Amino acid sequence: MTEVDPQLFTGCVLAGCSNIVAEDGEICSQCRHIFGDMIRPVSEREHAEQPRPAATAAQVLTRRNQRCWLCEQRRTCTRVGGQWECRDCTRPAER
DSSP: OOOOOGGGSEEOSSTTOOOEESSTTOOOHHHHHHHGGGOOOOOHHHHHHSOOOOOOTTTOOEEEEEEOTTTOOEEEEEEETTEEEEHHHHHHHHO
């Protein structure tokens, strides 16, 4: 039996859940079952209005070939607030 590389997967977007999902930004089937109709998508505006905690160098996670949740392009992205953002999309929010 071959082992699966855990870096090929990402975690459920709900805080506190450690289940893995195939696509970044997804909610695992267990959380969908438990929370059902209480789960609602967050709009880009709501996400932009949320305060972003300052990350230390040890907490910054950057990976190649991730899909940016804003522009939906596959690029080298950094994990921000539980979602992948490329440099081009992160810069305007920082100004």
